[in-house]
């Protein structure tokens with residue numbers, strides 16, 4: 391339940407304000423309601439019966455949330471904010487740099503549209519007529535066998551994605567709070583936590599706080615180093631290739647969002663899929679639609695399901711996937727930094743995003759590329775990209791040690807000269823980063839990514 395602080399300030403602030411005044415602000419604020427959602431209950435759907443114009447007036451498509459706008463997109467964003475790592479390329483929305491940040495062994499599966507409000511454990515978000523005092527929304531019968539979330543029609547909801555007016559209630563913020571109940575959290579005594587009992591206006595609750603993260607991690611465990619992770623995918627004809635890490639040699643499942651409206655929320659699955667550990671190729675099921683793709687490796691625990699990665703399910707034609715080559719070496723925080731991608735090597739699509747994970751949090755570095763492949767020791771890493779080197783601008787890793795960069799083939803250095811993206815030619819990308827405690831040289835590198843540009 392989320393109370394509107396603007397309407398019921400006394401109820402909303404009571405315990406939390408006292409807690410802060412006692413000087414105990416560093417104490418745990420989160421609470422749990424007992425239980426957790428197993429992998430069979432990670433689905434969520436939206437019955438979009440939101441009735442006023444401002445509930446569904448965001449009709450601008452977002453490549454990270456393909457196929458859905460309005461209230462559907464706002465709720466999709468809200469739920470995947472609880473994902474283990476950044477959703478897709480991590481580009482977030484106008485009010486938050488990154489969506490997806492729990493750092494826990496928890497990831498939800500968007501299953502598109504429902505056609506009814508469903509039962510109390512159907513895992514569906516919907517509006518309910520009327521109002522109930524200061525209550526904005528509520529979550530029913532969480533937890534282990536599912537939940538249902540209702541939003542009172544009596545409030546002036548807004549679907550974002552930018553800031554909202556003072557007299558509006560931010561659907562994405564409240565949905566993020568209610569889904570927190572769905573996955574097993576109670577209210578937090580930390581005032582700026584998404585799970586605090588009151589909504590104080592604006593869009594702040596769209597981003598979960600450190601206290602919310604700690605609560606989610608307490609229920610599902612801190613993100614495991616062996617958890618499968620998707621870092622990019624591509625569709626060529628009927629074949630989807632998924633790149634990432636920690637896929638099992640056999641017995642993987644690939645989960646898709648259902649294409650049809652309705653259904654029972656169960657993800658569309660391709661089972662028994664083999665992998666070399668870092669890439670998976672599957673035939674896209676005919677009943678899969680725009681949404682999120684996930685990989686469950688050959689276990690059934692919280693740490694065996696990957697992050698959700700968006701796809702519009704459209705083929706990218708004759709382009710081939712970028713391919714990892716060379717190797718990464720250990721750094722100060724773990725086994726090393728791995729380069730990845732999202733989008734395609736299509737020059738006309740111009741949608742290639744580079745990613746790098748496994749970096750020291752906050753690490754400074756640059757993506758660079760060359761024309762040839764190499765394998766010479768370089769700092770604490772390996773120089774995989776050689777030839778005519780082109781450097782991109784300086785970037786900093788986020789707190790999870792992740793970095794992304796949208797490439798633009800229409801801007802320097804990719805638009806002309808020896809660094810140009812030319813159909814049929816390859817460029818070798820890599821990430822260089824400082825890692826002062828990591829070794830005597832103070833810097834390290836990711837492995838390489840070979841991109842063969844196509845039309």
Ligand SMILES: [Zn+2]
Pocket residue numbers: 391392393567568571577586587
């Ligand atoms: Zn609540």
